[in-house]
Amino acid sequence: MAFTPTKETYSGKVYPVTIGTGGGEVTLGGENVLTFHSFEGSTPNRPLIAFEIQDVPPSDWPDNVQKPFEGISDDPVKWAKFCQDELKAKAIALRLIGTHPDRENRSPEDAAKTVKDLLSSINVPLIILGSNHAEKDSSVLVAVAEAAKDKNCVIGKAQEANYKTVAAAAMANNHKLIAMSELDINLSKQLNILITQMGFEKERLITDPMCSALGYGLEYTYSVMERIRLAALTQNDVTMQPPMLGDVGMYVWKVKETQAPESDMPQWGSAEERGIAWEAATATSLLIAGAELLIMRHPKAVEAVEKVIEELN
Amino acid sequence: MLIIGEKLSIIAKRVREAMMKKDKGPIQEIAVRQWKEGSGIIDANIGPAEDGGEDMMQWMVTTIQEVVPLPVCLDTTNASAIEAGLKIHNNQWGRALINSTSNDPERFPILELAAKYNSQVIGLTVGKGGLPADAEERCAIAAEIMGRAMEYGVPLEDLYLDPLVLQIATSQDHARHVIKAIGMFQEMNDPPMKTVVGLSNISNGCPKHIRPILNKYYFLMLMNAGLTSAIADAHEMAEALNEKKLVDDVLAGEKIDDANKMTEIKKTIDVIMGNTLYAHSYLEM
Numbered sequence: 001m002a003f004t005p006t007k008e009t010y011s012g013k014v015y016p017v018t019i020g021t022g023g024g025e026v027t028l029g030g031e032n033v034l035t036f037h038s039f040e041g042s043t044p045n046r047p048l049i050a051f052e053i054q055d056v057p058p059s060d061w062p063d064n065v066q067k068p069f070e071g072i073s074d075d076p077v078k079w080a081k082f083c084q085d086e087l088k089a090k091a092i093a094l095r096l097i098g099t100h101p102d103r104e105n106r107s108p109e110d111a112a113k114t115v116k117d118l119l120s121s122i123n124v125p126l127i128i129l130g131s132n133h134a135e136k137d138s139s140v141l142v143a144v145a146e147a148a149k150d151k152n153c154v155i156g157k158a159q160e161a162n163y164k165t166v167a168a169a170a171m172a173n174n175h176k177l178i179a180m181s182e183l184d185i186n187l188s189k190q191l192n193i194l195i196t197q198m199g200f201e202k203e204r205l206i207t208d209p210m211c212s213a214l215g216y217g218l219e220y221t222y223s224v225m226e227r228i229r230l231a232a233l234t235q236n237d238v239t240m241q242p243p244m245l246g247d248v249g250m251y252v253w254k255v256k257e258t259q260a261p262e263s264d265m266p267q268w269g270s271a272e273e274r275g276i277a278w279e280a281a282t283a284t285s286l287l288i289a290g291a292e293l294l295i296m297r298h299p300k301a302v303e304a305v306e307k308v309i310e311e312l313n
Numbered sequence: 314m315l316i317i318g319e320k321l322s323i324i325a326k327r328v329r330e331a332m333m334k335k336d337k338g339p340i341q342e343i344a345v346r347q348w349k350e351g352s353g354i355i356d357a358n359i360g361p362a363e364d365g366g367e368d369m370m371q372w373m374v375t376t377i378q379e380v381v382p383l384p385v386c387l388d389t390t391n392a393s394a395i396e397a398g399l400k401i402h403n404n405q406w407g408r409a410l411i412n413s414t415s416n417d418p419e420r421f422p423i424l425e426l427a428a429k430y431n432s433q434v435i436g437l438t439v440g441k442g443g444l445p446a447d448a449e450e451r452c453a454i455a456a457e458i459m460g461r462a463m464e465y466g467v468p469l470e471d472l473y474l475d476p477l478v479l480q481i482a483t484s485q486d487h488a489r490h491v492i493k494a495i496g497m498f499q500e501m502n503d504p505p506m507k508t509v510v511g512l513s514n515i516s517n518g519c520p521k522h523i524r525p526i527l528n529k530y531y532f533l534m535l536m537n538a539g540l541t542s543a544i545a546d547a548h549e550m551a552e553a554l555n556e557k558k559l560v561d562d563v564l565a566g567e568k569i570d571d572a573n574k575m576t577e578i579k580k581t582i583d584v585i586m587g588n589t590l591y592a593h594s595y596l597e598m
Binding site for chain 2: 184185186187189190193194197227231235237239240
């Protein structure tokens with residue numbers, strides 16, 4: 001007798017979310033099965049990887065991940081164009097880290113200008129992230145949401161402390177919105193509820209349950225993501241059906257394993273390969289856990305994860 | 314159903330201040346109110362009470378029993394404070410209850426006290442190794458505690474098994490594990506083991522307006538599983554009993570006249586049973 005694999009059927013599905021404009025649109029989510037379970041149902045859109053760039057030179061990044069962007073990363077427009085044209089990035093994630101009060105403390109107006117310059121020179125979708133300073137973000141993200149009006153960007157991140165302002169700006173300017181909570185599935189659901197109670201459509205949300213790097217709590221992120229996805233699919237929980245974000249690069253490239261030079265850790269092998277592997281392994285884990293959108297830094301790590309997607313999709 | 318009145322706890326500001334000042338007025342007022350509302354035992358939670366615990370427990374027990382003809386639940390981790398309380402406890406109103414022993418060796422001396430003073434004792438099903446993962450682990454720990462109780466000469470009829478209610482806001486799965494454990498505990502002896510829960514911990518950390526809703530329906534579901542006693546707000550539990558028929562009807566899949574009430578009950582049951590993911594606004598979804 002021929003072998004028939006067991007198939008699960010699910011009652012819910014993940015919302016498809018389309019980002020970008022003018023022919024450069026990309027859709028993520030939309031599946032009614034666990035990641036890559038295409039044999040059980042429909043997986044219309046492949047997971048999306050966005051290349052991370054920032055508004056100020058990445059002097060805080062380890063050398064090995066600065067190197068691929070040498071000579072271009074002093075200018076966000078050049079950097080973004082390089083990712084789009086040379087690295088074939090499918091989306092760009094601009095992190096406005098320079099607006100953080102403890103960094104360059106750039107103004108919301110400066111940030112808005114950076115966004116405008118970028119939007120006029122790329123046609124892949126743009127994800128616009130604040131500096132994760134809840135208070136500063138509520139002015140910066142309002143300014144950039146206006147500057148990018150109707151460009152169907154992803155604005156983030158709305159958190160418990162600032163979601164009202166940030167969600168209102170995303171809503172008024174026709175953007176999608178990242179809602180971030182800190183590794184707590186119940187608070188993640190609660191934030192999505194609060195945002196939709198403001199009149200923000202749940203089909204325009206992306207959930208960020210907060211990332212962590214391999215060896216630094218990845219299993220917590222994995223578990224929260226997995227449970228969110230199961231609630232979406234098996235319990236048909238509409239508050240948990242937006243696609244999920246894994247903000248991988250930022251968390252991976254600050255851990256010891258991606259920073260320590262070979263001179264300090266000869267037994268750990270090539271520092272460059274190690275960092276790439278660390279980012280690719282973290283990102284792949286989160287894909288399996290259910291993330292539909294990844295933000296990553298190293299081109300070789302992105303290449304490796306794209307290959308995994310290609311093979312499993 | 315035995316309600317152990319929960320209100321005399323050091324966590325409450327008014328109670329704490331009265332304890333510090335040894336002011337009998339508020340303590341007796343609260344004790345009398347709980348008695349009138351239907352409590353069968355009055356809990357006296359004096360906290361860890363490392364300094365002067367003996368004196369404090371004796372003062373609490375005396376203060377309560379001066380005005381209320383009920384036994385007291387001696388609630389502290391300080392064993393010598395418990396012994397001091399047992400020494401002066403007025404058994405004319407019923408035997409004292411100790412809260413609590415567990416499977417942690419540090420808590421074994423509590424069983425010695427229970428045997429020596431012929432009191433009843435709560436056995437919290439936790440060990441040294443942290444929180445039990447599910448109903449089965451709770452039963453395994455319960456079996457250890459039961460064996461140890463017999464070894465120390467405490468009759469199993471005097472032991473109340475407590476499966477440890479956790480906060481639904483952070484440990485949702487445990488809500489249903491506890492219900493299952495209450496059912497399983499009873500099968501561990503004949504006559505069935507007595508059971509107790511610290512009920513209101515279920516809604517600890519939840520918005521104020523949904524706390525009574527969770528407390529009441531959770532109580533009724535535990536009652537259906539065979540719960541024999543609860544450390545709880547007697548007034549709230551009396552209200553719960555008035556709603557028992559409604560909850561039972563909803564649990565049986567029947568319609569009730571009040572549509573809003575039905576939705577509230579249904580959503581709460583779903584959250585307790587883990588059919589929907591808990592969020593503070595679960596009633597609004």
